[in-house]
Amino acid sequence: MAIRNQLPPWHERMRLANGREILIRPIRPEDAAPLRASFPLLGPEEVRLRYHHAMSELSEAETASFTQPDPRTDFVLVAAEPYTPGEALVGAVARAHTVPGTKDAEFAILVSRYVHGMGLGRHLLQRLARWAKGRGLERLTGDVLQENEPMLHLADSLGFQIDRDNSKETLVRVVLDLSETEGDSTEVEAA
Numbered sequence: 001m002a003i004r005n006q007l008p009p010w011h012e013r014m015r016l017a018n019g020r021e022i023l024i025r026p027i028r029p030e031d032a033a034p035l036r037a038s039f040p041l042l043g044p045e046e047v048r049l050r051y052h053h054a055m056s057e058l059s060e061a062e063t064a065s066f067t068q069p070d071p072r073t074d075f076v077l078v079a080a081e082p083y084t085p086g087e088a089l090v091g092a093v094a095r096a097h098t099v100p101g102t103k104d105a106e107f108a109i110l111v112s113r114y115v116h117g118m119g120l121g122r123h124l125l126q127r128l129a130r131w132a133k134g135r136g137l138e139r140l141t142g143d144v145l146q147e148n149e150p151m152l153h154l155a156d157s158l159g160f161q162i163d164r165d166n167s168k169e170t171l172v173r174v175v176l177d178l179s180e181t182e183g184d185s186t187e188v189e190a191a
Contacts, residue, residue: 008025010025010077010127012025014079016115022080022082023081023082024079024127026076026078027069028086030084031078032067034080034086035063035067035093038112073100074097074098075131076093077093077127079092079124092112092121094108094125095107095109095128096140098137104137104139105137105139106142107125108142109125109128109151122157122158125154129158129176129178138178140160140175141174141176142174143171146164158176160174160175161174163175
């Protein structure tokens with residue numbers, strides 16, 4: 001009988017289009033130092049599209065909010081090298097945060113240009129939707145810059161409704177109605 005190499009919940013290995021293997025897993029406090037150290041490697045445009053303004057570094061408070069999420073309200077995944085947390089370079093971060101007093105979760109995703117265009121953003125967004133649906137939430141929402149066409153295209157391809165009439169001039173609200181997704185349709189399709 002073969003012994004299966006089982007990973008803990010929300011952990012999975014993924015091979016990217018460039019052949020590199022990564023580990024998708026919940027963020028750990030030990031990821032704080034590599035996350036802060038790798039932030040300057042991001043291009044100014046990557047940072048602006050995610051944070052909606054220019055930043056040169058990730059503050060300690062911001063880093064702590066990512067690496068020490070409240071398990072009652074937050075879910076944060078990273079796509080990292082398959083090494084020990086704290087030693088692994090983090091290539092992407094995806095976060096969902098439940099909005100107090102609602103059945104909504106807001107998401108945010110940052111994918112480094114080094115792994116951009118390899119299906120990682122899609123995969124992480126699907127995982128956030130799966131988590132939100134499993135928590136009994138009804139909607140997954142996000143604010144996207146109007147000019148961030150790749151993210152808007154991704155959201156549209158996953159069934160998000162795009163509200164271009166948002167009161168915030170430069171932002172577009174994307175909303176996924178989780179009650180309309182069937183079963184585990186948020187799972188990645190078989191390759």
